Amino acid sequence: MPDTSAGLPDLRQAAAVLFDLDGVLTPTAEVHMHAWQAVFDQVFTLWGITPPYTDEDYFAYVDGKKRYDGVASLLRSRNVEIPWGTVGDDPEADTVCGIGNRKNVAFSEALRRDGIAPYPGSLALIEQLRSAGVPLAVVSSSKNAEEVLASAGIRDFFTVVVDGVVAEREQLASKPAADVFRVAAERIGVDPADAVAVEDATSGVASAAAAGYGTVVGVDRGAGSEALLANGATVVVDDLDRFLP
Structure with a gap:
């Protein structure tokens, strides 16, 4: 893929560009982080779990994964194992699914209350x-x-959306497994080697790399440039406006 004058690949020459959403297109990662913090603070206090939950835990164990996988991964890091439960569990249930559903209630309430707008640089890039x-x-x-896409007013930009609903219905493994990026490339009709994946999570860049994407763009919103590169990013930027002419 030709380079731009800034030494970055020219994404206009890609066969397709496939974006993660939270933290890449919209600042919903911040809303997710706050919701997780509130839920895990409550759980850790009630159960006497130490050390306390931190932002570093979010990036290491939760970011980019399916909701229930994130809960299980985080609790496992504290040597805590609880029943998995089912997707229909009450949000107050002391199960992996219950905790995940509790977080989703907090996230949905914040989204409906405050709305969301895309990052300006991300909007300009997808328009281009x-x-x-x-x-x-x-x-x-x-x-x-x-x-989130509807709330941000950008749903019509995308011909294919492979999300957590699709992953659960079709039993696709959570990032960092290759499944979701592989299936998305199939549905948009491109060879991953000719496509670009854009991610802000270490699990996300690892997923795209495992699926064979020729270019994996890491957007550093807090995961760290070195961590993104170590997990499969081929280039890292701090904002997608870096790809604009």
């Missing part, structure tokens, strides 16, 4: 790519992806 005729997709672990 659509004008250039580049197929665009969203590959997100969130079950709220459709709601």
